[in-house]
Amino acid sequence: MPELPEVETVRRGLAPALENATLTAVQVRIPKLRWPLPPDLAERLIGNRVERLTRRAKYLLVHMSDGCVVIIHLGMSGHMTVWPEDAPTPGRHDHIDFVTDAGAVIRFTDPRRFGAVLLDHADTIDDHKLLSKLGPDPLSNQFNAEELARRLKGRSSPIKAALMDQRIVAGLGNIYVCESLFRSAISPKRKSGTVQGKRAEALTAAIRGVLADAIAAGGTSLRDHVSPDGTLGYFQHQFSVYGRQGEACPGCTCDIEKTGGIQRLVQAGRSTFYCSRRQR
DNA sequence: CGGCAAACCTGCGAGC
DNA sequence: TGCTCGCAGGTTTGCC
Structure with missing residues (x-):
């Protein structure tokens, strides 16, 4: 969850x-x-x-x-x-x-x-073994475009995998990585090392924005998540791509027949959802 | 070091 | 109805 x-x-x-x-x-x-x-x-x-x-x-x-x-x-x-x-x-x-x-x-x-x-x-x-290697918290001042670009530099792995790696940035998981990449129009398959400059800035802003929106919504309740008072989060209603394979991309105006809509692929054993037209 | 699959568990929905 | 399969928000471990 x-x-x-x-x-x-x-x-x-x-x-x-x-x-x-x-x-x-x-x-x-x-x-x-x-x-x-x-x-x-x-x-x-x-x-x-x-x-x-x-x-x-x-x-x-x-x-x-x-x-x-x-x-x-x-x-x-x-x-x-x-x-x-x-x-x-x-x-x-x-x-x-x-x-x-x-x-x-x-x-x-x-x-x-x-x-x-x-x-x-x-x-x-x-x-502590579980905490000492964690990267910066994406909502903290330690996290900014320069720092993210520095951590991605020289990496050949796809950006999706790098963002899932808690040593690069700590706190994202499958949902928010997919949503952040969509918001910043970056392909999940793009080589990490090429996310520099403007792209790193866009990605940083997207991550911050997605997380802030999700916290404001009380998180995402797909199955297990409930807040301590029993109320459900509702960020799942704001998903752009996660779990939406085959649906129209909310950022593309052209025909879904042409774009194929939201695609699903598997990276490092985890589902990735994205729009191949919008995300490059 | 990098990258990937397996492992740890239960539950649920789809399909037969 | 009931079985099997695939899939699920995470992270560590071990192998190549």
């Missing part, structure tokens, strides 16, 4: 229930997600206060008052919901409950179990 906008939606939804709350119980009902859960997770968190909830790329970081940091990744199908009181009986994919002193239950659900919940410490978090 979750790319940057969905994770940011989750962060914003969880913050009111978690920030400044003390955890009174942590119920872990599964031994492992993507990796084994820290055996001392509950022990380390109970009685501890949540100071801040932040996001790094697609990772949620829960900063505790004693310096410990909970790293949460939602994988493909993870979501988190807040129950202010009386949470329902956990279902088979409801793996972890965090209970606050206000009586709220913050529940981690993940059918495919590609997600992760790990522990680290504020002093070492930047060096």
Whole structure:
């Protein structure tokens, strides 16, 4: 499910229930997600206060008052919901409950179990194996056309693959890469190294714009994504190309018979959607 | 280092 | 109705 906008939606939804709350119980009902859960997770968190909830790329970081940091990744199908009181009986994919002193239950659900919940410490978090190699967050000041161009320079791989690589820019996934390439009129097959100058500027602006629009829409709800209060995102209604193969390109005025409409191809094992006429 | 397929899981829709 | 197949928002790992 979750790319940057969905994770940011989750962060914003969880913050009111978690920030400044003390955890009174942590119920872990599964031994492992993507990796084994820290055996001392509950022990380390109970009685501890949540100071801040932040996001790094697609990772949620829960900063505790004693310096410990909970790293949460939602994988493909993870979501988190807040129950202010009386949470329902956990279902088979409801793996972890965090209970606050206000009586709220913050529940981690993940059918495919590609997600992760790990522990680290504020002093070492930047060096954590999963975080240390991440590229700039596309909404931060570290991300701009010059920086993106520099990171793409000399690369022969297709731009689609480079944007999916979290070391180049961190937070995009399949949907937002497709949509950003469409907005900047760049072919997903274009060699990364040729995205310089004006193209890098257009791509940077497109990525920022797509992400901002998606966050404003509460993310994309195709199957699993719901915000912590249970509401659905609606950015899927604004897709230009994702999942729209065979449909008319929203940017082309000419006959769909001539253009073939939106195409689908597979790159590095993932579906790419694009308009071959508009995107070069 | 680059690039790709496989692996980790469950669920859903399409087609037979 | 029920089976099989392909596909799904991610990321790591291992192989060439």
